[in-house]
Amino acid sequence: MASRSQRYASALLDTLAATAPKEHVACLDRFVALLREERALALAPTILTAIAAEAHDRERRATARVTFASPPTATTTKHFERFAPFEVSQDRALIAGFNVRRQDRLIDASAQGQLETMRRALASA
Secondary structure: OOOHHHHHHHHHHHHHHHOOHHHHHHHHHHHHHHHHHOOOHHHHHHHHHHHHHHHHHHHHHOOEEEEEOOOOOHHHHHOOHHHOOEEEEEOHHHOOEEEEEEOOEEEEEEHHHHHHHHHHHHHHO
16 A cells, blocks of 8 residues: 555656646645645655655656667667667658657657757857
8 A cells, every 4th residue: 555655746746747847836836735734744755755766667667669760670679678668660750760768758869860959059059
């Protein structure tokens, strides 16, 4: 059975996942107000610990999406097993290379990504 701190942590993470990033500060303000109202502010340190543990666990279980510019070989796909579970797709717009996306993290090793980085650098120069 989950502790009270774990239940608060799960509820907050679920709420943040379901809201737009621009609403996160307001969600956190409401969460603190709720803790104050329920006289549970003393749980804040254990709630923070539970949030960190749950967020880590959710990220570990999240499916990574590996997108290749051309069809990957079995050997190539094998290199991505550390991202398990993962889904493989193809997008020729990448030109060459691949990218890996898990939740809000992106590893972009594509030619398209490199060209976009150069474009931004030139635009800001």
